[in-house]
Amino acid sequence: MVLLPASRQKRHFNAAEGYLLLEMPEQALRELSRIGSTEKDSEKYYCLLGQAQQLAKRYKEALDAYQRAYEKSPENLTTLMGMAWCHKRTDQLPLAISIMEEAYQNHSDEAVVLYNLSCYFALAGDKTNALSWLGRSLRMEPKLIKLIEEESDFDSLRSDKDFKFVVESAGDKTSQNS
Template identity: 30%
Template sequence: MSVNKLRYYQNYRNLRHAQGILELISCNDDLWGLDPELKRRMARRALEMLRGARPRGHRRAAWFYLRGRAWSMLGKYQRGIRDLRMAIKLDPHHIANYLAIAWCFKRTDRLQQSIVALNRAIAKAPHHPTVRYNQACYLSLVGQPQLAAMELSIALELKPQLRAKVVSESDFDPIRNHPAFESALQVIV
């Protein structure tokens, strides 16, 4: 096997390994609430795997995306934003890039930038329920109850299972008693 082919497969393996680690953190954190120290160790391990990879071509966008996610899981949101911006530049059609950068913006108290990022995602994928749901959350937090309710109703229409999350979603607390929010929940899906 040539050196170039070997390097190609090593880069691919490192990307997949890092992706797997980050997916384990995300899914297990949602289900059981991972121990914060374990979560940090796993995110650092993913960064180590990515440090060893130097992908070319279309995989560069994935590399930046994964690095951005890992940094954000470590609470290094500015570093995450920097890498996610590069991921968006390289692959502006990958919706997860916008979700991840919006999440980082929220954690750095830049909700307007979160909203702008998700507006770009909506323009590319108007029927993506997670984008619509997150946009509803961010709009709620900036005091836009009508727009938040509209986005929430679209999200619920696209994916009715999201209704179960609304009850415990603290992002909706600012508008929970607003008539538009109550109306959005009454929509029959």
């Protein structure tokens, strides 16, 4: 068993987090590989590993890492959102929805959770749930409206009158608050 000084462990974790912020997954993975064996069995390590694998578009490996993080801390929002995102990209949309519903149970105050549920329901062809979650997310965080134009998950709804109404209503409220 390799034991590294705590300061060196922390440096590798911090470096990995920095590389992830810069969207440099290979460098983050390199830093994570330098972490000692005792720290590798931690929720933080597995969550960062999942993020790096996800960013490197290795979704199955990311899911494995996120699953290990989930086993250690099942309420971690970063882990739950990462798992859902990877399930979506591995054509497991029902699992993505299920994970985001689980995230909502513990993070109902996070508008991004509601927004992601809306996206996944839109992809699943469930207009009613998609619009319900979208409207709720926009009422919680009106700034999310800026994401909608570029969000391909909503492509199937763009010409729908109800979708337009939800988005325009939120846009009206956003401009009134400016």
